[in-house]
Amino acid sequence: MHTSEEIHPDQIGIEDTQAYRSLGPMTGSSSHESGASFTVCGKGGNLSFWRVSPQVLRVACSLHGDSAQMVPSQALLPQRSLEGFDIKDHQRELIIRTGEFHVVLDKETLSIQIRHGSDLDCGNYSFSYTESRLRCRGGMKEEAAIFGLGETTGYLNKRGDRYTMWNSDILDPHVPDMESLYQSIPLLIHHTGQSSLGLFIDHPGRMTVDMRESGDNYDVETIDGEMDLYIIAGEGLREVVSSYTALTGRMQIPPLWSLGYQQSRFSYMNQDEVLELARTFRAKEIPCDVIYLDIHYMDNYKVFSFDPEQFPDPEGMMNELAQMGLRVVPVVNPGVKIDEGYKVYEEGVAERHFCQLPDGELYRGHVWPGPSMFPDFTEERTREWWGALHQFYVDHGISGIWNDMNEPSVFNSPTKTMDEEVLHGNNGQPRTHGELHNLYGMLMCKATKEGLDTLLQGERSFVLTRAGYAGIQRYAAVWTGDNRSYWQHMEMFMAMGMNLGLSGVAFCGADVGGFMHHASGELLVRWTQLGAFTPFFRNHSAIESRKQEPWSFGEQVEEICRKFIELRYSLLPYMYTLFHEAAETGLPVMRPLVLEYPQDRQTFNLSDQFLLGGQLLVAPICRPGAEHRSVYLPEGVWYDYWTGSRHEGGYHHLAHAAIDRIPLFVKSGAVIPMTSGLQHTEGAVWTNLNVHIYGKGIGTDPGQSVTGEYTLYEDDGITHAYEAGEFSRLKVDFLESNGVMEISAGYDYAAISGSGNEREILFTIHQLSFIPEKIEGLNEARSLSHLEVQTAGWYYDRQGNHLFVKVPLMAGHGVKVSVLG
Ligand code: GLC
DSSP: OOOGGGGOOGGSSOOOOOOEEEEEEEEEEEEETTTOOOOESSOOOEHHHHHETTTTEEEEETTTOOGOOOOOTTSSSSOOOOOEEEEEEEETEEEEEETTTEEEEETTTTOOOEETTTEEEEEEEEEEEESOOOEEEOOOOTOOEEEEESOOOOOOOOTTOEEOOOOOOOOOOOTTOOOOOSSSSSSEEOSSSSOOEEEEEEOOSSSSEESSSSEEEEEEEESEEEEEEEEEEESSHHHHHHHHHHHOOOOOOOGGGGGGGGEETTTOOOOHHHHHHHHHHHHTTTOEEEEEEEESSBBBBBSOOOOTTTOOOOOHHHHHHHTTTTEEEEOOOOOOOEOOTHHHHHHHHHHHOOOTTTSSOOOOOETTOOOOOOOOOHHHHHHHHHHHHHHHHHHTTTOOEEEEEETOOOTTSTTTSOOOOOOOOGGOHHHHHHHHGGGGHHHHHHHHHHHHHHHHHBOOOOOEEEEEEEGGGTTEEOOOOOOOOOHHHHHHHHHHHHHHHHHOOSSSSEEEEEESSSHHHHHHHHHHHHHHSSSSSEHHHHHHHOOOOOOOHHHHHHHHHHHHHHHHHHTTTHHHHHHHHHHOOOOOSEEEEHSTTTTOOOTTTOOOEEETTTTTOOOOOSSTTTOOHHHHHHHHEETTTTTTOEEESSSEEEEEEOOTTOEEEEEETTTTEEEOOOOOOOOOOOSEEEEEEEEEOOHHHHHHHEEEEEEEEEEEEEBBBGTTTTTTEEEEEEEETEEEEEEEEEEEEEOTTTTTTTTEEEEEESSSOOOOEEEEOOOOOHHHHHHHHSSSSEEEEETTTTEEEEEETTTTEEEEEEEEE
16 A cells, blocks of 8 residues: 655655757768668767658667667568658758658757648657657647557547556556556557647657646657657548558457457356356357456466366367357466476476576566466567467367466566566567567567467467557457456546557457456446447456356346347447458547547547447446436437437437446448347358448438448458458448438459358338338338248338338349338
8 A cells, every 4th residue: 555655755756857968960961872761860869761651751769879770679560661862951951851751850959840741740859868868859739639559548638648658567446647557559649630640659668658738749758769750641540540550560350259248257267167157148148259267277377288176178168168159268378387397388498488687597587377487479489389389279179369467467576577687589689678578468469379370270360468569459459457347447448449449459348347346237237338339348357356247236237238248249240340441451440539520629538438430429328326428429410229319410418328228329321230149159241131221310301311331341250261352242322312212232242152142131221211102123011020031021110210121132133222202
């Protein structure tokens, strides 16, 4: 416990008052012979420039005089710089032009101003240093909000906060004082509504980003004399996210099962408990795809083992789970128990896979297994070794792994992580742990992911991680660590998840129900409602906390949790298509409103509601006892998902959601594919496809029309066959105007083998503006249940204003439906 004593004036350190000096004056400059880079030398340090794409300028700064030699970290995909620098000397300034970039460098200080094209201001940057720090000071436009920075506490707009990029295992409550959590993604996106600008600082060592409101500047500081900046000129937020993910990579399409509901606990202690849990899900008909095995499945916490007493028959357990359509994801931590006779340990020592101190002594630290050693994941050969060890899990039918404690967390170290002196091999370019700290967790995931992908022979793998750095999306989904069963933590995840999404991590989620502390039934209900719309959806809780499986709080809670887990499964066609989009473009699944409405200032710090894709607006209730909340609906017409009530956007609206509802809105013009009846996922070619269309609404101006279009992505959901073209795209569009609704649907690409492309589609049309009288070529059914057993036809529910239209869709043919009033 901390007491006031800590803020006793005598305990407070003296502020660092050392004066910062500029890098200048300029002493010389040189172009690389290939023409791909340009370096300016100053008395205090050097700056080098590369253009890594038409939109991205790299600026590396070094106090050691070797900025031109600085090597990008493993966050980046391999880059090829574009050639061509044009330099002009203008008395006190040097003008550097490369492509669309225009840099004005002050020869006295080496500070720079950057522009892109004719009018995009890419900021000014002045570098300065002391004995111990290198600082880059940039300007914040008065009207700019700042997004990004991955997993951080606080609100959507990061302006006004300070963060330290240093991956840390934080069990203390995650509150605004926590400047570091488990992930470090040094990406700042400045956004004014008119323009957006990305700044990615590729620095896996300790770094602070200070955006406190001390003026219109922000500071980035490192402690080892180097800083590597990527200035991303974007026309808008989407372009910045897309360019940033072109630099650091995009996720692969995940296996469909990893989008299902997942159940975890620290720990399900033995195999009977696991099987009982699985049977309970099935008996209660609560959909579920995955059960997690936390540290107690292991023999004395030894990774790559099962406890022979508590899990005597893992094969039998896995078979029974597989028959129930359930998968297992076990936790795998980096700490390898020091234990003579333990193969992983002995092999690691013999083949020199473990981290070493500078004198060659093997580094030891305590984690769950007690004294342990840690693989040096910076070495490719060690990653290969670690990856291959996963044969143990693959042999048990496992294709998903949970990487935890990978900051790495070290219980007995004063810094709670690995000794910063540890010298990583880093594939022949040795670096200290202090320099590479934030990469450790990501490189562990890389080892895991690549190992699994090799071993699974065509099946997709899934990796979940706690620690990560920029680029982590290439290897793993991210969950936000040890939150608590606090209402505030439920709310906090929204801004965290949205900023993770803008920082390239589309696949993220928090422990639903909260990890530490004790959930209540009401909290679990509200959190499950939120979780149903987050990319990663797992209920997890800590040892000794109150149990929080969906049935732990009585029938009403169970019933509502079931309903929302079912809703999640119904939305999987929509969600899976969003994951495909994330893989293609880098855009997030869970989106801040500002991404879709970039000019609307009301959205700039909207932290407690989000969009799932572009069409569904989710505004969870985050207070106990509350059934109402304010929801901001941006421009357009929005319908309450539950009641169908119509709302003009551009306003705040007081939404009501009794305990069994979440405020949820659909946009007029939306097309949302849904399915039904799943207890667990199968393939992502949907047998039951119900395409919901949202029209313009009764009583609206007949002259106004509404249109919508959507492309559903489908594949087998489990293998890599899609990479060879085995997928399909079903395009749906509609136009409603003057008493007519025209819908067309057809494949614009269809290459799924089997009969996957021939099917019946049900359209559910909400909010028609007229009473339908006739549909060309289709008969009216007497009731909805009659329609259900017919292969084609239509039925209109006058009371709810729902029109159901069923049509067969044959491969190679499209369908057109004309609804006449
Ligand atoms: C860490 C993880 C948590 C897990 C526990 C035991 O605290 O963050 O999710 O349950 O370790 O493995």
